[in-house]
Amino acid sequence: MQAAEKNPPLTAVKTDPVLLRVEGAFKYFPMSGLAGLSVRAVDGVDLEIRRGETLGLVGESGCGKSTLARLITALLPVTAGKITLDGQDITRLRGRRLRRIRRKMQMIFQDPFASLDPRMTVGDILQEPLDNFGIGTGRDRRNRVQELLRLVGLNPNFNNRYPHEFSGGQRQRIGIARALAVNPSFIVCDEAVSALDVSIQAQIINLLQDLQHEFNLTYLFIAHDLAVVRHLSDRIAVMYLGKVVETADRNDIYDRPQHPYTKALLSSIPVPDPAVERERALITLKGEIPSPVNPPSGCRFHTRCPIARVPGVCSEVEPLLEPHGARDQSAACHFAGQA
Amino acid sequence: MAQTLLRLEDLHTQFFTSRGVVKAVDGVSLHVDVGETLGVVGESGCGKTMTALSILRLLPEPGRIVSGKIEFRGRDVTKMDDEEIRDFRGNDVAMIFQDPMTSLNPVTKVGFQIEEAMTAHNRFTASAARTRVVELLKRVRVPAAESRVNDYPHQFSGGMRQRAMIAMGLANEPSLLIADEPTTALDVTVQAQIIQLMKQLNRELGTAMMLITHNMALVASLCQRVVVMYAGRVVEEGPVEQIFSSPQHPYTWSLLRSVPRVDEARKDRLVSIRGLPPDLTNPPPGCKFHPRCPFVIDRCKVEPEPPLEEVATNQVARCWVLMRNVNEADMAAAKTSALSVEAAQKLKQDMAIQPADEVHTNAGG
Numbered sequence: 001m002q003a004a005e006k007n008p009p010l011t012a013v014k015t016d017p018v019l020l021r022v023e024g025a026f027k028y029f030p031m032s033g034l035a036g037l038s039v040r041a042v043d044g045v046d047l048e049i050r051r052g053e054t055l056g057l058v059g060e061s062g063c064g065k066s067t068l069a070r071l072i073t074a075l076l077p078v079t080a081g082k083i084t085l086d087g088q089d090i091t092r093l094r095g096r097r098l099r100r101i102r103r104k105m106q107m108i109f110q111d112p113f114a115s116l117d118p119r120m121t122v123g124d125i126l127q128e129p130l131d132n133f134g135i136g137t138g139r140d141r142r143n144r145v146q147e148l149l150r151l152v153g154l155n156p157n158f159n160n161r162y163p164h165e166f167s168g169g170q171r172q173r174i175g176i177a178r179a180l181a182v183n184p185s186f187i188v189c190d191e192a193v194s195a196l197d198v199s200i201q202a203q204i205i206n207l208l209q210d211l212q213h214e215f216n217l218t219y220l221f222i223a224h225d226l227a228v229v230r231h232l233s234d235r236i237a238v239m240y241l242g243k244v245v246e247t248a249d250r251n252d253i254y255d256r257p258q259h260p261y262t263k264a265l266l267s268s269i270p271v272p273d274p275a276v277e278r279e280r281a282l283i284t285l286k287g288e289i290p291s292p293v294n295p296p297s298g299c300r301f302h303t304r305c306p307i308a309r310v311p312g313v314c315s316e317v318e319p320l321l322e323p324h325g326a327r328d329q330s331a332a333c334h335f336a337g338q339a
Numbered sequence: 340m341a342q343t344l345l346r347l348e349d350l351h352t353q354f355f356t357s358r359g360v361v362k363a364v365d366g367v368s369l370h371v372d373v374g375e376t377l378g379v380v381g382e383s384g385c386g387k388t389m390t391a392l393s394i395l396r397l398l399p400e401p402g403r404i405v406s407g408k409i410e411f412r413g414r415d416v417t418k419m420d421d422e423e424i425r426d427f428r429g430n431d432v433a434m435i436f437q438d439p440m441t442s443l444n445p446v447t448k449v450g451f452q453i454e455e456a457m458t459a460h461n462r463f464t465a466s467a468a469r470t471r472v473v474e475l476l477k478r479v480r481v482p483a484a485e486s487r488v489n490d491y492p493h494q495f496s497g498g499m500r501q502r503a504m505i506a507m508g509l510a511n512e513p514s515l516l517i518a519d520e521p522t523t524a525l526d527v528t529v530q531a532q533i534i535q536l537m538k539q540l541n542r543e544l545g546t547a548m549m550l551i552t553h554n555m556a557l558v559a560s561l562c563q564r565v566v567v568m569y570a571g572r573v574v575e576e577g578p579v580e581q582i583f584s585s586p587q588h589p590y591t592w593s594l595l596r597s598v599p600r601v602d603e604a605r606k607d608r609l610v611s612i613r614g615l616p617p618d619l620t621n622p623p624p625g626c627k628f629h630p631r632c633p634f635v636i637d638r639c640k641v642e643p644e645p646p647l648e649e650v651a652t653n654q655v656a657r658c659w660v661l662m663r664n665v666n667e668a669d670m671a672a673a674k675t676s677a678l679s680v681e682a683a684q685k686l687k688q689d690m691a692i693q694p695a696d697e698v699h700t701n702a703g704g
Binding site for chain 2: 060061136140143144147148150151152153154167169173180183197198199200201202203205206207209210211214215224225226227228230231250251254264265266267268269270271272273274275276277280282284285288
């Protein structure tokens, strides 16, 4: 406090390039009937998302990326740790203040079939958030709904139709329009294009990019498809078993991956080019992802790592996420860059 | 000349529904050579799965093969009686499906299910089948195969289950394995392992493979030849290298450019195909792709559908325009999104009147 008075920040939080900061976030789900045991879905994550950027979050099923998204959007309480949006700690918010912060962050979900209420018209679906937050008059809201439909390339007269009358791609556009309705600054896209056919996927990816540009949005883009993530993101974070193992600029992470898991992940993605495919060397990981109930000691990747020293430092000491490789690149590995 | 294993000629498969006749497979001709890997690509509803199910005569109701020929080693599959078709399935052609969980019986041991696939075909004696199960599981690289034969499907991970399905598919040494989206439900590292396994098996056993997928990258990785389907029709076919380096049908071109490549820094927007696949009860006149084609000309709408014509050595395409006649500017124009800039401007004005940023001013206390 005193230090701040002596040397006051130039203009409060607004100049902070970081919009969202995750500090030491943990989420344990206790297992009923098994006293003391819990699923460590998110197990100590630090992350920063800067204003106007897209952070891509990748990892395989069960690595905790969706749980982390739910912590960030305050849909789940953290077990421990701090998450700040615009300098405000959202993990301690309750009631009205939580509702206010929710207006600034919205989510787009994977399944456009399950995430829209089948008994509501599209107009009602889009108007609901406006009603919830008491935005404008009744007429304002109805107008806004029409504009939102037009924004995502749908006929504004479709507001009386029901979700089942739309295709998957159109439904996903409705989901996007709903997220934008309350003018958020931060949007979490959780596998938002994974369920769509390739040509439709491209429509949605282009739309998300255009919207980011128009509305100056910040995205957290979660997906298992590294090619899509690289295309959309400015920076990429890789998760493994509840932890972030590497973060870097989207090109650095591909050109110079520092963590052996990132390397293996990248090597397993096929490229639509037969000439490249003939040369591609696959790094096969041994075994399966261990249980998040009882993660391995030391580095939790050591059981599958091709360069682990076991027994030794890898099975005994947990590596920290530290700068390695390029500027702005960090990896949690004792032998970063040596694979 | 390679020997032809399977040949489809003008195959028509239709579904007789209350809404009308759905022409799921609408005159498909293709072939698979002995030991070859063929990719069949297209989006959901293009008829690729129905083509595969027609080959095995496993069409769900109310689907029927209406006309056309399915020739396997010179025998017409459409004319086989029940006994012959049972013998054909598994012994000659086996199929693996997308979801390995629903294709395995959850209450029976994995080993027994593979064994059953063999004893059902009288090809191996019961005792020979039992020893062969372990051998097969080893072949598909299931670790500790000797003990895992006694596991139930839920004890297997997704990748292991798909391996078990492949083992079952290979049990009777078929000469063709049809894999319908075999890796779509799997994580990327596991997907890579399964594709690598299929490659190895193709090499080791000489089993021909037909990979049905929407993922062009998988085709590039596994296949020698590719057939592109749209609205129940083959629109382009050729060797993988040619199709990927010089696609001639606008649909193939769009499919290839609608997916980002992981090995490329973002240079460009993606090509997005406008609109939706057609309703197969009432497909559009002329070229079926014309309502969505970025390079459409009048001829595509008024004339009957273009024929499959040779566009290069071994490469055929069904198009009046062909990509080699399309200029760069028109290609760039295909990279659209649905965004309405006008609506965006209007919304920004509205939102400025009702700012969402009241959090700071009100949350102070």
